[in-house]
Amino acid sequence: MSKVKVGVIGCGSISRRRHLPEYAALENVEIVAVCDSVRARAEEMAEQYGAKAYTDYKELLNDGSIDAISVCLPNYLHAPVSIDSLNAGKHVLCEKPMATSKEEAEAMIAAAKANHKKLMIAHNQRFVSSHVKAKAILDSGELGKVYSFRTTFGHPGPEAWSIDGRESWFFNKEQAFIGALGDLGVHKSDLIRYLLGEVVEVGSFVETNAKENTEVDDNAVTLLKMANGAIGTLTASWAYVRYGDNSTVIYAENGVLRLEDDPEYSLIVEYKNGETVKYALDKIQTNEEGGQTTTHVMENFINSIINDTEPPIPGEEGMKSLQVILAALESNASKQFIKL
Known part of the structure; x- marks a missing residue:
């Protein structure tokens, strides 16, 4: 065409x-x-x-x-x-x-x-080289059962990124609806679903404790239970004041996967038998200078x-990743775990 x-x-x-x-x-x-x-x-x-x-x-x-x-x-x-x-x-x-x-x-x-x-x-995040490779390793079954995980996405906040700086819509509750959880957390809920399957239960603390003069969240810590039985944390923050952190660590029966957790190697697999494999892959995209790889x-x-x-990533997938974040807001408001 x-x-x-x-x-x-x-x-x-x-x-x-x-x-x-x-x-x-x-x-x-x-x-x-x-x-x-x-x-x-x-x-x-x-x-x-x-x-x-x-x-x-x-x-x-x-x-x-x-x-x-x-x-x-x-x-x-x-x-x-x-x-x-x-x-x-x-x-x-x-x-x-x-x-x-x-x-x-x-x-x-x-x-x-x-x-x-x-x-x-x-x-x-689904197209990041380390994430694609990690999914292949997980899907192969070589790591066995996944027990636990932690995934985080944080940086100093959208002030330096947004074209409007501190006056940005990111800080306006009516326009943004949601802060760090919607800006960063939804990327990680999509990633963890891509890697490990569906989320079945969510609990969370969602706070505005780092930024002034805004009602949107800037720090969130969420507990997730997956359909496969794995449990873990998802954190989203606009208060990592020095550097960004976009890492995920997965703890499984036969080893540990470290994704974007090392400055040099974007994927490290630490096997239970003592062997370690380090993959030098394309770096994850960042908003910092020099981080402009394609998404x-x-x-x-x-x-x-x-x-x-x-x-x-059709609308149905986007909605499932959004629902994890909506459940985190609901959990924080009700102080109860939310089943999906």
């Missing part, structure tokens, strides 16, 4: 650092439109990528030549804009968390089905359109 014509809605940091440059690097993609409520941002990106600038996304959706949309907006807009885009006959790649409720997520999935369009959620998200999304296959 000819090139996939893409429109990107939202010209903040995630589109500037991820979506736009990664689409531009694909030979089978043409970026034809960009949209942002701040006209100068839309025009800047339009000029950079040879696209048309819009300030109203509904006008952009009227362009019948556009095949696919990236939704790179504040969390509360993910569902409505994705649904409008699907109803306009476009395939949709939506940033995470896909929605602010299960009902919104279900409505997105229904819109994709009704319009026979692809809906993919931008969970990039493979845009590439996988575009391939699913061209080949007419199901996206690797």
Whole structure:
């Protein structure tokens, strides 16, 4: 087929650092439109990528030549804009968390089905080399039964990342709905589901104790019980003040898997018999300078359109990963464990 014509809605940091440059690097993609409520941002990106600038996304959706949309907006807009885009006959790649409720997520999935369009959620952790290799090792059965795990994603906060700094929507409860848990925690709930299967029970402490003048969470520690019997912790934080931590450690019958837990080797397998295998793989993506490796998200999304296959992270998967995070909020509010 000819090139996939893409429109990107939202010209903040995630589109500037991820979506736009990664689409531009694909030979089978043409970026034809960009949209942002701040006209100068839309025009800047339009000029950079040879696209048309819009300030109203509904006008952009009227362009019948556009095949696919990236939704790179504040969390509360993910569902409505994705649904409008699907109803306009476009395939949709939506940033995470896909929605602010299960009902919104279900409505997105229904819109994709009704319009026979692809809906993919931008969970990039599944495409990280160490995570792909770890899944192959786990699926092979060589480590035996998984007993326990810990997975974390933390950094100093979105102030340095967001185009609006400390004034960013990330800190506005109405626009963000959820803080570190939605920004970072949902990536890890998606990863742990990818590696170990479904989550069946959730307990959590969710706090706002590091950032001032905000109601969104900035520190969360969550207990997860998996369908396979493994138990572990998932932590999300905007208070790791010096460096980011994006590591996962899995403790199994015949050894320990260390993912992104060592500065040099992105995957280390420590076997019970004393043997250690260190894998030097592509590094996980970071938002720090020099960390700009590809996420493979845009590439996988575009391939699913061209080949007419199901996206690797369809709406149903995004919803299951979101539900773990919604259960963590519910657990913290009720002070009870929540069954999924």
